[in-house]
Amino acid sequence: MGGVFALVDCNNFFVSCERVFAPELEGQPVVVLSNNDGCIIARSNEAKALDIAMGAPLFKNRDVIRRHHVRVYSSNYALYGDMSARVMSVLAAFTPEVEVYSIDEAFLELSGFERRGLEHHGHDIRETVRRWTGLPVSVGIGASKTLAKAATETAKKDLRTGGVLAIEDEVTRLRVLAGLDIGDIWGIGRRWAQMLKSHGIYTALDFANQPEPWVRKRMGVGGARTQLELRGIPCLDMDCQPADKKTLRVSRSFAKPVRARQDLSESVAAFAARAAEKLRQGGLVAAAVSVFIRTNRFRTDGSFYRGETAVALPGPSSHTNHITRAALAALARIYKPGLDYKQAGVMLLDLAPRAQAQSSLFAQPDKKTEQRSDSLMAALDGINTRMGRDALRYGAAGVVKSANGKPQGGVYTVQNSRSPRYTTNWRELPVVR
DNA sequence: TCTGGGGTCCTAGGACCC
DNA sequence: TCTGGGGTCCTAGGACCC
Numbered sequence: 001m002g003g004v005f006a007l008v009d010c011n012n013f014f015v016s017c018e019r020v021f022a023p024e025l026e027g028q029p030v031v032v033l034s035n036n037d038g039c040i041i042a043r044s045n046e047a048k049a050l051d052i053a054m055g056a057p058l059f060k061n062r063d064v065i066r067r068h069h070v071r072v073y074s075s076n077y078a079l080y081g082d083m084s085a086r087v088m089s090v091l092a093a094f095t096p097e098v099e100v101y102s103i104d105e106a107f108l109e110l111s112g113f114e115r116r117g118l119e120h121h122g123h124d125i126r127e128t129v130r131r132w133t134g135l136p137v138s139v140g141i142g143a144s145k146t147l148a149k150a151a152t153e154t155a156k157k158d159l160r161t162g163g164v165l166a167i168e169d170e171v172t173r174l175r176v177l178a179g180l181d182i183g184d185i186w187g188i189g190r191r192w193a194q195m196l197k198s199h200g201i202y203t204a205l206d207f208a209n210q211p212e213p214w215v216r217k218r219m220g221v222g223g224a225r226t227q228l229e230l231r232g233i234p235c236l237d238m239d240c241q242p243a244d245k246k247t248l249r250v251s252r253s254f255a256k257p258v259r260a261r262q263d264l265s266e267s268v269a270a271f272a273a274r275a276a277e278k279l280r281q282g283g284l285v286a287a288a289v290s291v292f293i294r295t296n297r298f299r300t301d302g303s304f305y306r307g308e309t310a311v312a313l314p315g316p317s318s319h320t321n322h323i324t325r326a327a328l329a330a331l332a333r334i335y336k337p338g339l340d341y342k343q344a345g346v347m348l349l350d351l352a353p354r355a356q357a358q359s360s361l362f363a364q365p366d367k368k369t370e371q372r373s374d375s376l377m378a379a380l381d382g383i384n385t386r387m388g389r390d391a392l393r394y395g396a397a398g399v400v401k402s403a404n405g406k407p408q409g410g411v412y413t414v415q416n417s418r419s420p421r422y423t424t425n426w427r428e429l430p431v432v433r
Numbered sequence: 434t435c436t437g438g439g440g441t442c443c444t445a446g447g448a449c450c451c
Numbered sequence: 452t453c454t455g456g457g458g459t460c461c462t463a464g465g466a467c468c469c
Contacts, residue, residue, distance in 0.1 A: 033437090034436090034437035034438075035437050035438070036435095036436090036437075037435095038435075038436055038437060039436060039437055041437070041438095055436090055437085056436085057435070057436040058435075058436080059434080059435040059436075060435090060436080062435095075437090101468090101469085102468080102469045103469075104469080105469080186467095186468080187467070187468085188467085189466065189467050189468080190466095190467095191465085191466065191467090192466075192467085219466090220442095220443060220444070220466085221442095221443070222442075222443070222466075222467075243441090245440085246440090246441080247439090247440075247441090248439085248440090249438075249439055249440075250438090250439090251437090251438065251439080252437085252438080253436085253437065253438090255435095296436090297436085298436060342436095343437095345438085345439095347439095
């Protein structure tokens with residue numbers, strides 16, 4: 001009994017996507033930046049070897065970047081999203097049981113492939129993805145998702161594995177867990193790793209062997225589940241249908257602090273409009289809108305302010321004007337004048353499929369009004385699809401103010417070194433000579 | 434000077450009800 | 452003046468993930 005779980009994980013995904021279209025980056029240190037070019041969110045192996053940390057601010061790494069000629073890219077989500085879809089479709093050819101876990105990872109259920117040899121099968125997957133997409137992946141296989149994750153970690157680090165490792169017997173399981181730092185276990189984050197180390201628990205094996213009640217008491221059901229999974233008892237099933245989203249968020253940091261209420265309102269209105277658009281794309285409606293604003297959270301002088309509040313919509317809706325109005329009402333309750341705001345966001349709550357959403361008893365709009373406003377939204381989305389995002393916007397979202405001419409609806413953002421959208425924009429297709 | 438964005442789940446405590 | 456127990460719902464906060 002029990003399943004066979006494989007995890008396929010793209011190596012240094014964002015960097016690898018850049019390399020597919022710029023092969024001269026092969027062997028060079030490369031990093032990819034977050035929004036506003038603020039943090040380093042992906043690193044090539046060469047960049048990792050220079051001790052450039054994940055999530056580190058760019059400005060703290062200027063020196064090492066200059067000294068070692070590290071190539072720096074702004075993030076290009078249009079490209080990464082498209083490359084991700086290609087990888088997932090290759091994986092779907094291997095088994096119908098694929099769970100897309102994140103932009104660069106998927107779980108596969110491989111029961112029945114044991115006779116062929118699981119590791120052999122893993123190599124087959126790895127080479128096929130490489131051939132069809134140009135992307136390198138690692139494959140880990142085990143009796144639970146957490147063991148598959150652990151196997152992938154090890155396959156990545158240990159070059160002798162050739163990028164594929166299957167945990168098929170007890171000896172291998174013990175060896176892998178003994179070589180895995182507690183903080184590298186899937187489900188054990190920074191805080192818990194710190195807590196466990198303070199109790200002398202350093203490796204995944206130490207943790208797996210800890211008495212269950214002790215783990216349960218300090219780490220709750222989540223910790224207990226991780227422990228069982230490491231022992232080879234699966235607690236997490238495959239989840240091939242993407243779950244229905246419950247919340248949806250649009251937020252940005254500002255490249256420059258925002259103080260004026262008008263500017264903040266325009267940004268929040270722009271986030272609300274974008275959130276409503278995402279909502280309609282998903283065929284969903286929201287019941288409430290939450291807004292947050294915050295000043296610089298890295299300030300140490302105690303001046304940090306964070307305000308957040310939610311406002312219920314009159315009834316479940318996906319209409320830009322309903323959502324914007326609620327967002328601005330929420331903003332009015334938390335805005336404090338005279339502060340330098342660094343970040344703001346809009347979150348839509350209690351999402352439900354549009355088809356089964358019930359109108360509130362108190363806010364039943366007459367059919368005609370509702371139809372008219374539905375077709376207005378459809379027209380808005382249609383134009384923005386054809387002409388590019390934000391071709392048409394509500395006045396509340398303000399005018400274009402980005403530093404590099406990219407329309408962002410009242411938000412001040414920068415993106416200085418984005419690669420072309422090779423695969424999703426006709427004007428930016430790679431040219432073969 | 435400069436520090437991402439978008440999610441999920443669990444738990445503890447309070448309000449409220451019977 | 453004395454004074455129960457249990458269930459449910461909501462919220463805030465904390466942990467985790469990529």
